[in-house]
Amino acid sequence: MAIPPQLPALLHAVNALLRKRRYHAALAMLKGFRNGAVYGAKIRAPHALVMTFLFRSGSFQDKLWAILQATYTHSRNLACFVFTYKGLCALQSRVQGDTYQVHSFLAAFIGSLLVFGDNNNINSQINMYLLSRVLFALCRLGVEKGYIPEPRWDLFRLFTAVVWGLVLWLFEYHRPTLQPSLQSSMTYLYQDSNVWHDISDFLLYNKSLPSK
DSSP: OOOOTHHHHHHHHHHHHHTOGGGHHHHHHHHHHHHHHHHHHHHHHHHHHHHHHHHOOSOHHHHHHHHHHHHHHHHHHHHHHHHHHHHHHHHHHHHHSSOOHHHHHHHHHHHHHHHSOSOSHHHHHHHHHHHHHHHHHHHHHHHHHTSSOOOSSOOHHHHHHHHHHHHHHHHHHOGGGSOHHHHHHHIIIIIGGGOOSSHIIIIIOSSOOOOO
């Protein structure tokens, strides 16, 4: 099949447009939207696939729909947030004539209110993921800036012990406070392992197969 003669000229015109600095901010917003959509789908689809088939009941069609819906929501939200964040950063820089650190915070603050403000499972998981990394980063920044004394020994083992001690205490005695997906994982690990009837659900399966 022959290539249309207009195609090389069109590609040349598009590439010339993409290289123009005066359109860089707007084009960066579009590519950010694209990258957010792709990354959201790549992150959510495998996670939703595993969690749905491990812990969700229902027909195959219901499970497939749940996977597609979760993937779409994560991909859409991340794409919209990146687009909004980059747009607000560019707008602030243009208005003030320069770029300042507070621009990032304000753009993300407003963007997250618009995109991630709904209290649903997808947004909750994303926010919890970020929270742990933000706390880690702030502690490191505090040490770097001298606000927090640098530890004389590695505190990772103590940190690990406190985290696991708290999460198992919450699971055993205050389970509803934990996120549903974490409850499902911990139920499989710590509760289902207390029950068996024979070798089939002791070793081969987690639960006995329904009798025919």
